[in-house]
Amino acid sequence: MSSVFSGLKEAIKKYFSSTSPYEQSVDEFIKDLQRALIRSDVNVKLVLELSNRIKKRALEEKPPQGISRRDWFVKIVYEELVAVLGGEEEPEVIPKKKPYVIMLIGVQGSGKTTTAAKLAWYYKTRRMKVGVIAADTYRAGAYAQLKQLSEKVGALFYGEEGETDPAKISKNGVRELAKLGADVIIIDTAGRHGYGSEADLIDEMKKIAEAVKPDEVVMVLDASVGQKAAEIAKRFHEATPIGSIVISKMDGTAKGGGALSAVAMTGAKIKFIGTGEGIDEIEPFRPKSFVSRILGFGDIEGLIERMKALEIEEGDLEKQAEEMLVKGVNMRLIYKQIRQIRKMGPLSKVLKMVPGLSMTLPEDSELEKVGEEKFDRWLAIINSMTYEELEKPELIEREKNRLRRIAIGSGTSTDDVRELLAYYQSTKRMLKQLKRKRSLLKKLEKGEGELF
Ligand SMILES: Nc1nc2c(ncn2[C@@H]2O[C@H](COP(=O)(O)OP(=O)(O)OP(=O)(O)O)[C@@H](O)[C@H]2O)c(=O)[nH]1
Numbered sequence: 064m065s066s067v068f069s070g071l072k073e074a075i076k077k078y079f080s081s082t083s084p085y086e087q088s089v090d091e092f093i094k095d096l097q098r099a100l101i102r103s104d105v106n107v108k109l110v111l112e113l114s115n116r117i118k119k120r121a122l123e124e125k126p127p128q129g130i131s132r133r134d135w136f137v138k139i140v141y142e143e144l145v146a147v148l149g150g151e152e153e154p155e156v157i158p159k160k161k162p163y164v165i166m167l168i169g170v171q172g173s174g175k176t177t178t179a180a181k182l183a184w185y186y187k188t189r190r191m192k193v194g195v196i197a198a199d200t201y202r203a204g205a206y207a208q209l210k211q212l213s214e215k216v217g218a219l220f221y222g223e224e225g226e227t228d229p230a231k232i233s234k235n236g237v238r239e240l241a242k243l244g245a246d247v248i249i250i251d252t253a254g255r256h257g258y259g260s261e262a263d264l265i266d267e268m269k270k271i272a273e274a275v276k277p278d279e280v281v282m283v284l285d286a287s288v289g290q291k292a293a294e295i296a297k298r299f300h301e302a303t304p305i306g307s308i309v310i311s312k313m314d315g316t317a318k319g320g321g322a323l324s325a326v327a328m329t330g331a332k333i334k335f336i337g338t339g340e341g342i343d344e345i346e347p348f349r350p351k352s353f354v355s356r357i358l359g360f361g362d363i364e365g366l367i368e369r370m371k372a373l374e375i376e377e378g379d380l381e382k383q384a385e386e387m388l389v390k391g392v393n394m395r396l397i398y399k400q401i402r403q404i405r406k407m408g409p410l411s412k413v414l415k416m417v418p419g420l421s422m423t424l425p426e427d428s429e430l431e432k433v434g435e436e437k438f439d440r441w442l443a444i445i446n447s448m449t450y451e452e453l454e455k456p457e458l459i460e461r462e463k464n465r466l467r468r469i470a471i472g473s474g475t476s477t478d479d480v481r482e483l484l485a486y487y488q489s490t491k492r493m494l495k496q497l498k499r500k501r502s503l504l505k506k507l508e509k510g511e512g513e514l515f
């Protein structure tokens with residue numbers, strides 16, 4: 064699927080390594096995004112609306128404390144792309160009744176027979192008994208093609224060689240496969256080319272549908288039709304109401320993005336996408352994970368969840384920052400901050416989820432693990448301090464037995480305790496500098512000071 068929205072991953076990388084000011088990086092990214100979308104045959108009007116929305120949000124939204132605008136922007140891009148590709152909803156792929164009859168329709172060569180085998184494989188690997196019916200009585204070799212595929216998958220097969228009425232075959236097939244205990248029954252129908260003979264096709268589709276009353280009519284659409292997919296889906300839908308759509312051949316074309324967005328815009332449900340010729344190359348279409356993948360992030364959802372969690376605590380963080388500036392740092396504040404970082408999960412995961420960092424971090428960096436263990440030790444050390452020590456950590460440095468007591472109480476070493484104290488001191492120094500800068504700035508604002 065590498066070709067769908069190709070260029071987006073690179074655009075994100077470029078965005079993160081950009082040294083331009085935020086607004087300019089955003090503009091550059093949006094240009095790259097537009098290029099990638101248009102190359103994927105996404106409707107131009109849709110592309111413009113999308114980029115306007117992204118830009119507006121990028122300039123107006125204020126990220127929660129602790130998250131940079133640069134990282135927040137990626138969340139915006141992610142959310143808007145997900146919206147364009149069908150939103151938050153995940154497809155329901157597990158059949159609700161037994162047997163569940165699926166009828167596949169679509170133009171010639173769109174991938175119906177292959178999809179029949181793929182769906183059979185999908186449900187079979189989910190421990191269901193699956194049967195397929197060869198109801199394509201037009202194309203020579205259609206019967207043999209499906210029979211062979213069903214054997215490969217290990218699915219039940221029903222066909223009547225020589226019979227010319229697909230409605231009759233389908234009806235018999237559903238009955239026979241149901242008798243054999245099939246949980247899912249998939250009917251492969253014939254496709255016809257172009258517009259001339261389409262009346263035939265539609266008539267036949269209707270007859271099969273009337274004969275078997277399928278639980279779901281699934282339309283198979285070739286991704287390479289791009290944004291025309293919407294029009295084709297609409298035409299079919301008018302003849303036989305379509306329950307859901309499979310977009311096949313996502314691997315073979317750059318236009319898949321256009322097909323996905325166009326279909327999503329009509330409100331039709333895209334349930335699966337086909338990503339190769341192999342029978343196992345099918346997956347439920349989940350806009351959220353799809354977008355994460357095309358942007359090149361493993362777990363952007365996890366990151367966003369945590370960003371949301373931080374959003375709630377934003378007030379608290381602001382209060383903390385003020386408190387630090389006014390009262391100075393103390394161990395309680397350090398404790399709170401470490402807890403906050405640790406709450407986000409293992410440090411290695413947190414770091415990997417930060418978009419800008421994930422690209423530069425080596426796999427399983429030792430550094431992360433060390434940091435994580437250290438934070439946990441520090442939390443234990445702070446837990447072993449008395450109220451007095453929490454307020455005045457200097458006492459610990461002065462009195463050796465306090466140092467030893469804390470190390471033993473927290474199961475750490477005196478070196479660990481010293482390290483935390485050093486961290487505390489450096490934070491304190493940093494804060495002092497910050498305070499000086501702030502008062503200097505205030506003076507400058509009032510015109511009382513000079514910079515050099
Ligand atoms: N690369 C790739 N090829 C696919 C995919 N799905 C189907 N194909 C290929 O597309 C061609 C047509 O697939 P079929 O499944 O025979 O299509 P059909 O809709 O049954 O065709 P008719 O029965 O003639 O209407 C075959 O060569 C398949 O291997 C896919 O997801 N990726």
Ligand SMILES: [Mg+2]
Pocket residue numbers: 175176177199205251252253
């Ligand atoms: Mg076929």
